[in-house]
Amino acid sequence: MKAVVFQEPNTPTQFGNVEVEGPKAGEVRVKIAAAGVCHSDLHVMRGEWDVTAPLVMGHEGAGVVTELGDGVTSLAVGDHVVLSWVPPCGECRYCMAGHEARCQKVATLVAPKGVLFDGTSRLSRGDETLHHYLGVSSFAEEAIVPASGAIKVRDDAPLDILAVVGCAVATGVGAVTNTAGVEPGSTVAVIGCGGVGLNIIQGAKLAGAERIVAIDLLPEKTDVAGQFGATDRINASEGDSVEQLFALIPDGVDYAFDAIGRTETTEQSVQMLALGGASVIVGLPPTGAKASFEPLVLAESDQRILGSNYGSVRPSIDIPAIVDRYMDGQIKLEPLISSRRPLSEAQQALDDLQSGGALRTLLIP
Incomplete structure (x- = not known):
């Protein structure tokens, strides 16, 4: 072959x-x-x-x-x-x-x-x-x-x-529904609007998130994110993404998803959190990459950092369910x-x- x-x-x-x-x-x-x-x-x-x-x-x-x-x-x-x-x-x-x-x-x-x-x-x-x-x-x-x-x-x-x-759909949607368990009415930020990031966005919409902030260096990608359910957009090339996020949502977000996996985006996802918020690392970095955070802030703010491999899916259950939701018009x-x-x-x-x-x-x- x-x-x-x-x-x-x-x-x-x-x-x-x-x-x-x-x-x-x-x-x-x-x-x-x-x-x-x-x-x-x-x-x-x-x-x-x-x-x-x-x-x-x-x-x-x-x-x-x-x-x-x-x-x-x-x-x-x-x-x-x-x-x-x-x-x-x-x-x-x-x-x-x-x-x-x-x-x-x-x-x-x-x-x-x-x-x-x-x-x-x-x-x-x-x-x-x-x-x-x-x-x-x-x-x-x-x-x-x-x-x-x-x-x-x-x-x-x-x-x-x-x-x-x-891969893209199961990983992104699963990170929202399985790993994070996003609740209706939540605020969500998604760093990176590629294939996985867009599916995190549509997973957040399915979960009933109230605000979904799409963040990317390329405005054309955040434009596409609007089709998947993003309510707000941040152009990361126009300044610090964390500062722009807090200008939109002063208390921070309940869930921040890093769909890129670079050291700086992982650190940004933690910095964007509201009290009790969760940073979810979905994008995969190179082997050996290190990121840092302040443990005192994390503990005092009752925050979490979650790793999400393959959207924590059960393939035989979650993949057919995603296909059904696509055929029903709920997933793009x-x-x-x-x-x-x-x-x-x-x-x-x-x-x-x-x-x-x-x-x-x-x-x-």
Whole structure:
């Protein structure tokens, strides 16, 4: 099959032929309909995260099940699925407690080592083993994934558009509803209006937030945020975002979401809080980045700092529910998609994202 391979940091990705082994026990083969290009892919390309390379890129996608491995009974050939980059093992203490986004086997084996649950890869190029990215590797014509990472969804939803649900939408909406538990009438600030940030905004609207402040360096992105439910906008290029926030909401906000993950934006999210407020870190920084805050202020103000991995989702429950809300008109997906490119143009799509000029590009095999 054709696939996009990351070989080493700060070098162009490679597009070409890759060998793919069939699914083993507990796995399925999925024909990819579309894959979304995410900032996490940029972290890999820049060498900001430790990954096992070479690997087939991509962790956001949707497609159709074409083959079942031994023992798979939860899916059937022909099922439409959204791929989850946390395929829950179902056996660790976190999965057993319903905290599937924390799956220990994914965190200690699948993600860092670039393999599937048995500790091996299904991907190769000649004599060279290629690794899986986050158990998905969706920048390809096909993917072999654990059955728990292929989430069955309704057949009448457009598969290409559903590709963004598996990362951007689940992460953003889940951060609001699951991690933070935003209440009706709350005030919310969202730093960064890319794919994840816009979904935090529409998650806050779904939760009934009264004020939703969209913050970004690019005014065109805060303009788009209005379509998703933002009530106020801050242009971060025109001065200190914290000062601008307090000019809008003098008491600060109940929830401040950092959808970027840079040291300065994480610190700003804490500084924007009202009494009892929560800073929610959703955007992922480079490995080793450090941020600071004043513990005395945090304690005296009864505030919290929360980390949100994958929106704290339960993939098999939350992803079909998001698809249903999209089909019911409660969630917007089309405005997230800035362009479509053939799979062979993955590097150009990554360059577009790095320049700041794209929300989500879909790669179509």
